[in-house]
Amino acid sequence: MDKDSSYKKTLKSTAVFGGAQAIQMLITILRAKLIAVIFGSHGMGINAIFQSTISIISSFSSFGIFQSAVRDISQEFENGDEKKLSRINLIFNRMVWAVGCFGLLVCLFGAFWLSKIAFQNFDYSIHFLILSLGIFFSALSNGQTVFLQGTRNLTALAKASIVGAFLSLLISIPLFYYFGILGIAISIASGSLILYITQYYLTRKIKLDKTINLTVKETIAAGKPILKLGTVLMLGMVILTGFTYLTNIFIGRYGKIADVGFFQGISSITTQSIAIVIAVLASDFFPRLSAIFQDRQKVKVMVNQQAELVSLIIAPISVILITAAPIIVKVLLSKEFLIMVPMLRLLALSLLARGIWLIMSYVILANGDKKAYLIYDSLIGNGLLFICNVFAYKVWGLNGLAISSLIASIGISVILMTVVKIKYGFGFDKGFIKIFFMLILLAVSAYFGVYVLKGWPQYSFSFFLGILTFGYSLFILNKRIGILNRVKSFLESKN
Template identity: 30%
Template sequence: MSNDSGTYKEIFKSTFLFGFVQVLNIISKVGINKAVAIFLGAEGLGVISLYQSTINLIASASGLGISQSAVRDISEANSESDGVRLSRTIEITTKIIWFTALFGAVVTLFMSKLLSKWTFGNEDYVIPFCWLSIVVFLNVLSEGKLAVLKGMRELRALAKASLLGSLVGLISGVPFYYFLGYEGVLPSLITTALSTLFFSWFYVRKIKYTAVELSFKKSFREASGMIKMGVALMYVSFLGFITDYIIRIYISNNSSLQMVGFFVAGSTIISSYFGIIINAMSTDYYPRISAISNDDRRLAEEVNKQSEVGLILVGPLVVLFMFVLPLMIKILYTENFLVSIDYISYAIFGTLILVCSNSMGMVLLAKQRSNVFVYSVTFSRLLGIILNILSFKYFGLIGLGIAAIIMAIIHIVLMAIIMFKLYKITFKPELIVMLFITIGLCILAFFVKDFSNIFTRYASGSLLFIVSLLYSVYNTNRVMNINVIGVITSKFNKND
């Protein structure tokens, strides 16, 4: 039990650590956007967002997904305490990343005229795109360095590198916009990319490993598995982009741009705020399961532990979310966007289910089963397009929310079948009961939020939130063998 308790503590610690980092990164981005809005206006914000979208697309395509797939190889080598293999894997990753970074920069440089036409409809931005090739180069290198830190599970160093890079970007960006106006956009983007690379490189240099001499040819030969998995991940990311694009185009053509805005606002709230928890959890989860990818019994334990912690954290937040959603939308957007609640109130249930299904899905990445991973995601995405289009056609925004729930159910069933057939990995009964109880509490919140009497609505909502919180505390006590309430009480008694 003590070993299990230790693993749960690790999951909680890494989740809170990277959740905190992501929150600060979001605050940093909000600060930058605020500065841009003040000094450059809406047009400046639009230009920068188009720059960023182009940079991210090229960096993602040219990077071949290596920054993600390398995590698995490095983690596995590190867990085996094989210094030679670890050094070799890090060196191979470094060589491949250098090549992909240069490739991305060259592509950006030579396509600068086309990128200017495609993005802005003219050739006025050819020179800026030439400068942005530097940003692409630096970003791909940074992702490679961060992959080494993730694979080595250097969590504190990874958190510091991410956080310091964002803070320096914020501190340096504001003066550029203030003193140089539009001329400060490119220096700001380059400085931010440079600072991120500097800090990631700084912390990677602290890792002790032996330098290995490898040619580019030999590195590519030995990295075939890494590249294959990376390309699969890149394909999945691209497929996600295409899926979102098709759905938004359909909404635009069959309704209005305003309706697209409502949908995007809703999906952004869910992906941004609940994505903080899911992304924070996966940061350490992927290297952790990669290290034990050949032990199916331990993998099953990790899948269940990860899912339990996810439900403990997300459950009470979803209940609270139901009642504060109108206020949140008014703060983040305007009252006109309150119609987005029609989508969010349903789609949020899909997030609860995905907490569990994603834990299973990532096992395919740890196992390097790129073919199964690609087929399952392709099936889900194609089905998602059809389901979203039909749901919107007949039920509007509510239909899109219902489609999100159905897709989450299909995903968890699909993952459960694949995991059982291939590796005999299943969800334990306690987790299934926990999932249904959590969903049940959220369904109650879904109905209570529509009570016409304000006092009854918020009194009932507060009671439901307390019940969901106590249920999470109970599960924390159960899985970690810690009396959470007792610990909190003792802290207060000490202060007295």
Template identity: 30%
Template sequence: MTKDKSYTQILKSTSIFGGSQILTILIGVIRNKILAILLGTVGVGLISIYQSTLDLIKSISSLGIETTGVREIAAANDDSGEKDQLHYVISIIDRWALIFALLGAAICLLFCYPISMWVFGNSSHALQFALLSICMFFTILAAGQAVVLQGLRRISYIVKSSIIWNVCGLIISLPLYYFYRLDGIVPVFIVVSIAMYLSAYFYRRKIEIQPMPVSFEHLKRRGISVLRVGVFIVLASILTTLSFFFVRAFLTKNTGLESVGLFQAAWTITNVYLMLILKSMGSDFYPRLCTIIHDNKKAGLLINEQTYIVLVIAVPIIILLLLCSKIALSLLYSSDFEGATIILNWQILGTFFKVLSWPLGFILLAKGKGLIYFFSESAFLIIYLGAIHCLYPFYDFESVGISYLIAYSLYLPIVFILGRKLSKFGWTNENLRIGFISLILVLLAFCIVKYFSNYTIIAGIPILVMSLSYSLYKLNKVFPLKSLLDFFKRQ
């Protein structure tokens, strides 16, 4: 693939997937507004605790199939003429997804009482966790369907599936939250998970895949081989989930449950809404990288191209969020959540380093270096938790945001060094220049918002305009804007 075509492919997949994310964000805005009005900070905090617990159980029971499965399917799909091998790999992934779904549901069901005691300190939520076994079952099954779609790079199917379950989830959750308030939380979890699975299954069935017979011995042998990397991904995911559970527990103990709701609001903006940008790119980038990862030159070129696009698209959004952080919290939640601004701005600044490290992290996964990936993720979490512990006595709630910035600013050189060791990767001079200029603009916006908030509009808007102009100029160099406009018109 030529350089121009590669940039075109990146922009194409990003525009298709990103377009759906706009709708997802709008749905999220409506949903969060409903949660803020009907459930308040306590309800948002309760949902956060349920979600983090489910994430932990899912991490344990799914054994990294969402990452390793995509890697295996993408590699098999690259072997031209080997359709039987591709269908065989998909059949194995399907069977393991079902096994993991049953395992996840069993953990929720069998350990509902101890989970409630562990999370809440009493058994009052044991029934809720037992019912959430249904949610866990369909969530993992849906992940198995999504793995096939992403591994085969069926971006349009992923997009349509995402739109369907988000819209259905919103429509059904409205009356449940209105009539049942806090009691409607668990039913909403279940309904959304079923909608997620059905929509993914519908589009998965559109692909002509011949089911292949797989003996138990082959299932075990190939599965163990595929999931060996997944074990380390699971360990990293468990460690991540536990870490953020400890952060929420720490905040609950020291500042109350409302602070957990504020933390969740800031976390959602920086790690859900901004991650939608990266997810839009990663849906196609990761499978492409898996097919060429053994060619260091091609892999390095693709990573630099992806980094270029990440910077020109994400940086103006980061600056915009910095300038509108308080407005964003009021719009997405309510005025009760404006207290989250104190950590949100620090986290948005840290996101700049996150988007730079994001393409590098895929090197470890595409190379199948599970242990090294676990090391890098553990390093981030140790720095993050350690910084909170050290800074909290001095900065109180704000320490959570400052620690986020510190952790990602140190995580970036870690994954860069690891990526360079594994694939001889290095940033191009062009990317270094863009990164330096972007960092200056982001720091200026942060300083204005943090220390000169009265001048946010006067001084902040020119910085945003400069960032947008610079990004459009750089985008025009790899994909002429006239062609870009024509491309969007054809979609």
């Protein structure tokens, strides 16, 4: 496959799944808006602690099989052997049910202690009992997601994401009003159930060899490679979610729960703004990269193209978040969060570095390098972010967390690029580097512009920077694949 065809395929995958993620992102933001309006920053803080608790238990109890199995399923799908694909799917499904039950039991029997650790009382024990069901159905849902990712069935995955998120939002509204804070836990658990049911309905028609059967002993033996890599990935995820959990607990202990809500509310805006990029990297880029990881030249082409595309998408988002931060905060959250506008702008400035961080992580994972991923990405990377967060919060308060995020994201990206260069001989080409630094210049200009200028000059400059950034991204895309001609041809065909 030539470079142009590969770039078109990458862009098409991004457009198909990215469109669905945009809708899902909007629905997630609306849910956060509901919590912010109904419960305020205190409710946002409780929701953040619930979500981080679920994440760390799910990461620990899953033993990393979801990240590990994507690699195996994508390779078997690439080989085109239906029997082998059916066999690995059977093994993986059995492992999914096992880890799902394990996660449920951990949360169920640890509910009282989880409430004590998170809130310093037992008042939220019933909430964690309910969340145990969310962990179980989330595991089953993740299992379906992995199979769809590995078999490149992005259309079904996109449909399930949209329908599941929309139905979850609909039931959340009465739950919040009727059950109050308890409704947050119920909505999380029911959302996981709805998503699983939706995905199961869409995947049941996929043809697989149903005659394959394995004993428990054979399943365990065949599942060891998945479990071996998965255990390392699980440790990485536990470290990541653990540091996130400790950050929330640290802010709540040395500040107040409302501070956790402020931090998570603003962080959710930046996270959701690039949710499309994150989802595409996990759902399309990683499986495709895993399937060709032995061909270094193909890997180099794919990674450079994906990095360029990701940066061209993130840059306009970053500039919009920086220049329109007050409006975005009022629309997506509430006026209570306006004091956090400086944090949002700094976090937006770190998004380009976060994109590189993610891509480098997937390069390491696609190579199956367990040790490098655990040490450099999970331990050093997230450890550095946590240390920076603690120091910055003590010195500068909540806005310091944005400063630490910017510094840590840049530092971790540089560390991972160095590791990838030394271990695999991979580096970005000059064309991408030139584009990347141009995008950084535009984002930095937008950031300083909103503080140096005031009134109409600021609005005019911000509008100009936004148009310039979007125009530059469109110019590069048009240069690569002639996107304007494609749009023109499409419109003409409809007339």
